[in-house]
Amino acid sequence: MDPHKNEQKPPLGRPPGRDILPQKTPWLTQKFWRRAALGCLAAAGLMAWYGAMIMDPRQHWMFLAGYWGLFLLLLLATLYAVVLDIRFIRLKYALGARAIYEETVGDPAFREAMRKALEEERRSKPAPPRPPDRGNGGQTP
Numbered sequence: 001m002d003p004h005k006n007e008q009k010p011p012l013g014r015p016p017g018r019d020i021l022p023q024k025t026p027w028l029t030q031k032f033w034r035r036a037a038l039g040c041l042a043a044a045g046l047m048a049w050y051g052a053m054i055m056d057p058r059q060h061w062m063f064l065a066g067y068w069g070l071f072l073l074l075l076l077a078t079l080y081a082v083v084l085d086i087r088f089i090r091l092k093y094a095l096g097a098r099a100i101y102e103e104t105v106g107d108p109a110f111r112e113a114m115r116k117a118l119e120e121e122r123r124s125k126p127a128p129p130r131p132p133d134r135g136n137g138g139q140t141p
Contacts, residue, residue, distance in 0.1 A: 030088055037081030044074040 047070065054067055104110055 030085060033081045033084055037078045037085075040074045040078040040081070044071055044078065047071040047074070 047067070051068070051071070054064070
């Protein structure tokens with residue numbers, strides 16, 4: 001083992017070898033689904049814009065059902081991508097909070113220093129004075 005070799009340690013807060021996303025999945029990246037949602041939203045917007053021209057009474061009902069079904073599918077795909085993005089942002093926030101916790105409170109040296117500081121504070125600080133006991137339940141005669 002070479003002591004001069006710079007080894008990358010896994011980030012704190014997740015097991016070694018387990019990243020948020022697998023390495024060879026470009027369709028699962030945040031950038032991809034944001035672009036896909038934008039594309040679906042643009043296509044649904046165009047379909048809604050041209051929907052008035054399509055609504056001809058001479059059109060077959062199956063064509064209209066398919067057209068508006070595709071519109072609804074694109075709209076739902078956009079909403080799904082938004083929910084996926086929100087959940088991914090929350091996951092990144094939770095992993096960041098866990099890493100911060102592990103770097104501070106999770107570190108045994110930090111906990112020992114906090115324990116010593118609290119013990120020193122308790123020893124140096126006298127107890128606060130107690131209010132006088134009136135003997136009659138706190139009521140004045």
